[in-house]
Amino acid sequence: MNMSTVSAPSQSKRLESCTRAARHIGLLLFEQCCIYNAGVISEAFRLANELQAGSSAGPAYHLSLISRSGGNISTSSSISIWTHHLHEYSVGDFDALFVACSKSEAMADHDPHLLAWLFGSERAISDGNDHTQRSASEGTKGRAPTVPIYWFKDIPMAAWSGCEAPVHLALAKIEADFGPNVARRVVSELQPQPLEHSNAPAGDMSVTTTTDKIHASAGWIKENFSKSISISDAAEVAAMSNRNYLRRFKAEFGVTPQQYLMNVRFELICRLLIESDLPVDKIARRCGMGNGDRLGRLFRRRYGMSPTAYRADGGAGVQEQMES
Known part of the structure; x- marks a missing residue:
């Protein structure tokens, strides 16, 4: 999975002026985050860039990984990920923000700097998980555009039952921007390819993913x-x-x-x-x-x-x- 980030704040400003059409996506991560969730979100937007490569001068999306401390953060798989400090940006700098925790978890954290950053933006924000609210905000004219925040529980794939999977949130954003056909093509590319020479026991149809x-x-x-x-x-x-x-x-x-x-x-x-x-x-x-x-x-x-x-x-x- 490709986890591309902007290379430096000064370079990101120059990139932004050259590729104004690119939608800036923020991914806020925390210590001991699940690397799979971060990776699958990143990969979904990378694939959308690949699929839209012929229809625009630059990439469709520009992804920045951020954390409250910046620099390298550890993951649950003992792999470090480099991130920008969240104060290099404001929420309003993004077209959408993905947060690796639920909204209630963020509120319960009681970190005043994090809460001020998340909820103190001059630009209006909306709950990206609330599809009704998002549709209503997109149809409202004459108001400042909102920044949808997509909250997701940062838990292993095996525990996703009953929760909205992070990849579904990324696909919802891609579908809102480019329509269901592009989103379906991203889904198709994300699916694991079948093995040509399977050694799985014959007749075992339960092993499908x-x-x-x-x-x-x-x-x-x-x-x-x-x-x-x-x-x-x-x-x-x-x-x-x-x-x-x-x-x-x-x-x-x-x-x-x-x-x-x-x-x-x-x-x-x-x-x-x-x-x-x-x-x-x-x-x-x-x-x-x-x-x-x-x-x-x-x-x-x-x-x-x-x-x-x-x-x-x-x-x-x-x-x-x-x-x-």
Whole structure:
């Protein structure tokens, strides 16, 4: 996904004078933001620029990533994104502003500088999520144009159920500017392309999207946690290349497939240590950890105590250590 930004405030002013037709889109991000949401919004506008390239002298959209502190901010995937300081602009500098939190979350944050910046603009603003309000404001003549603010919950794709997905908001803006045909073409380009040589089990019609495939592979890992599992094995279940699978899996769950596997194993190990009298060596073999010695080394590295001590303390020592 292409996450293009303006290169510097002074250069952005020169760019603006050369490409006045470009609609300036702002994307306000916060620390530990979800990189997928930022990326899919950026990619939607990049594709709109590509599709409109022959119909205007410059790009249709100009995207700026901003944050309240500026500079590099960290994401939930441990990747840094460079941003402009929000005070380099005012809300009125944008044709639309996307904010990586809900309106209620922004109000609850109680940051006076952020709230003043968001709601103290001289130019009127409107709620981009309110389609009725947006349509009414667009049809009003004789008033200063409003800046629609598109609020979205910055959560992983798997948790989008019941929320308006960020990409839908970007598509709503593109449709409002260029019509449904361009928006549909952007949707078509955003869809993952089918694999020419799929290794997915024959007849499994439930795995239809990348997210479905990733979750199906996670389910397969849970079912086969006691076996020796490689990245290639899990990637084959998802019908993806190893590299793409690793990237997609971490974006979806926040951990690598190997870390996910170890989390599943240790969850059962801890439960068996408390709820059963099985010897440590037998628990290790049952949970795919080889033998008791290997389990002991990994358990101490993970929890700071031996499996025997964990069992004697009823798991309390680990809980206290994790909470401290």
